[in-house]
Amino acid sequence: MxxxxxxxxxxxxxxxxxxxxxxxxxxxxxxxxxxxxxxxxxxxxxxxxxxxxxxxxxxxxxxxxxxxxxxxxxxxxxxxxxxxxxxxxxxxxxxxxxxxxxxxxxxxxxxxxxxxxxxxxxxxxxxxxxxxxxxxxxxxLPAPDPAVERVRELVGRIQSDLSLTRVDHLARTSGLTVRALQRLFNDYVGVGPKWVIRRHRLHEAAARADAGGPVDWAALAAELGYSDQAHFTREFTATIGTSPARYAAG
CATH class of the missing domain: 2.60.40 (Immunoglobulin-like)
Known part of the structure; x- marks a missing residue:
């Protein structure tokens, strides 16, 4: 929220x-x-x-x-x-x-x-x-589907590891190819793994802003795996509708 x-x-x-x-x-x-x-x-x-x-x-x-x-x-x-x-x-x-x-x-x-x-x-x-x-x-109630647990584990890995910022990183650690990950996520989640990674980074950024207090936006951009602060600001603004600093200001 x-x-x-x-x-x-x-x-x-x-x-x-x-x-x-x-x-x-x-x-x-x-x-x-x-x-x-x-x-x-x-x-x-x-x-x-x-x-x-x-x-x-x-x-x-x-x-x-x-x-x-x-x-x-x-x-x-x-x-x-x-x-x-x-x-x-x-x-x-x-x-x-x-x-x-x-x-x-x-x-x-x-x-x-x-x-x-x-x-x-x-x-x-x-x-x-x-x-x-x-x-x-x-x-x-449908029959159990082992792929559901597999998808939960993969999404959980994205959400618990901020250093996981690329789909090929997830592919290497999961033992799946990038293409197989994309098919699995689109079939079961509804969006690709790249979207899930990017969205989780924005959730984390918004949560930091909502927490109150000063935020070092350049440091946060680096922590979340953005190439630079400008890239982070563009993506945050495109999704949230305002810049990180203006959002934090209320």
């Missing part, structure tokens, strides 16, 4: 772990509630995850968004989302996750539970929301 500290004053966000049966596919459930007289727009720099979201307007599946995602909040409402692991939605979809990239579909088209959002959102509390969602998903 961009400017997360401000956003936390406008809405309440909680997360819940999935049941054991879903844990191989689902990273967590998230629940957002708000009570606002004036509209508020929260912007998010998406991760490489597919989300299934239940909100008053319907149940939607959001593929990986390449740009910023903005959600306008007003009134008194709540929503619950299922954040699938990178690659974790592939067995549910039964096709290339790249076909969902930058798309939002009605969940009924994929799962066949039109109108389910009312029963879900009528739940009395957070535990009830999660239980209602899992009751819809568990009967549709």
């Amino acid at each position: 961009l400017h997360e500290r401000e956003g936390r004053t406008k809405f309440r966000l909680r997360t819940a772990a999935p049941s054991a049966a879903l844990a191989g596919f689902v990273e967590y459930h998230w629940i957002v509630s708000w009570d606002l007289d004036e509209p508020f727009a929260q912007r998010v720099v998406p991760h490489p995850n597919v989300h299934l979201v239940f909100e008053p307007d319907g149940a939607l599946v959001h593929g990986v968004h390449l740009g910023l995602f903005e959600r306008r909040l007003v009134g008194r409402e709540r929503a619950i989302g299922v954040r699938f692991h990178p690659g974790g939605f592939r067995p549910w979809l039964g096709g290339r996750v790249a076909d969902l990239t930058d798309r939002t579909l009605a969940a009924g088209e994929l799962f066949g539970f039109e109108g389910a959002e009312k029963a879900v959102l009528d739940a009395a509390d957070d535990a009830g929301l999660v239980a209602e969602v899992e009751a819809l998903l568990l009967p549709r």
